[in-house]
Amino acid sequence: MGYVLEKEGMNQVLSNLSENYLIYAPKLYVGGGRLSDTDCVRYGEVNRIDEIVFDRKSEFSFKEVLTPITQTLFYYTEDTVKEADGPKKGAVIFLRSCDLHAVKRLDDMYLSNGPVDSYYERIREKVKFVLMGCSSAYDNCFCVDMGTNISENYDMSIDCSDNNYRVDCKSVEFKSLLKANAIREEEVSPAYVKETSTHVHIPENLSAEVATSSIWREYDSRCIGCGRCNFVCPTCTCFTMQDLFYTDNGKVGERRRVWASCMVDGYTEVAGGGCYRQKYGDRMRFKVLHKVLDYKERNGYHMCVGCGRCDDICPEYISFSTCINKLESAMEEVSSNES
Structure with a gap:
């Protein structure tokens, strides 16, 4: 009722x-x-x-209610560590x-x-x-x-x-x-959307081989690596760690985790000076395939929920839904290259 x-x-x-x-x-x-x-x-x-x-x-x-943009994990002194309340x-x-x-x-x-x-x-x-x-x-x-x-x-x-x-x-x-x-x-039933003006089609034969397609090179110049698409996305979960040292005592401080983005510079830097996915197109490829390919292979459903906020926020007018719809032709390209 x-x-x-x-x-x-x-x-x-x-x-x-x-x-x-x-x-x-x-x-x-x-x-x-x-x-x-x-x-x-x-x-x-x-x-x-x-x-x-x-x-x-x-x-x-x-x-940001469930995963705060900046979240203190614990405080530390020279002798003790206290978990944040x-x-x-x-x-x-x-x-x-x-x-x-x-x-x-x-x-x-x-x-x-x-x-x-x-x-x-x-x-x-x-x-x-x-x-x-x-x-x-x-x-x-x-x-x-x-x-x-x-x-x-x-x-x-x-x-x-x-x-x-x-x-x-x-x-x-x-x-x-x-x-x-x-x-x-x-009796009450919540209203729900029955039709959208934007449509996407994810190919049934989509596979990791699509990573070799040339479509990703388009985004090398279009994307500017600002990460806005990640920050507005309700399913992006990446974060980085920061240690904050208090000025009064350099041995006292706190550890925080802070939102991070796979699209921004520095995200893939590793010890020894290595840096992966330096091209923006490679970062776009990683994000897209995570949302509509490998996550589904592990969990049985897509990571993307179709809210469209990434399309709304992009300053370069890059459309995630359009990119998804290019995957079919990208798979055709990959298949023709292999034959």
């Missing part, structure tokens, strides 16, 4: 939830855009339902279906890809997810083709219509709170 709430009721729900949770959702940052005098929608802490932006796609993903409160995250599918990819990488990452785990186990229904696709979305337009793995879902909020609830913890503030109960 679902619930219909007015704005006042939803605000009361959020107020009660804020006692135990920090609430994160897409919100408008006036003047916070990439260009002068422009706004942007990105994730931030909210207290009221009218702060949440329902009718625009967030330019950045939710992942975990979050005192849980988190409630409002996100769309593609991003909810991205959570599964993050869980794979941090919880199942080798030893469990305890820093991720202690945040993740305190998080509840609210699915924001999508009645239509946004620019550059291709979630339908990636199979991420529908999700059932939510604690609550919410759709905004006619100044009311229609909520489906799967969390026992939240049901009594919603019922107490609802104007009525009725």
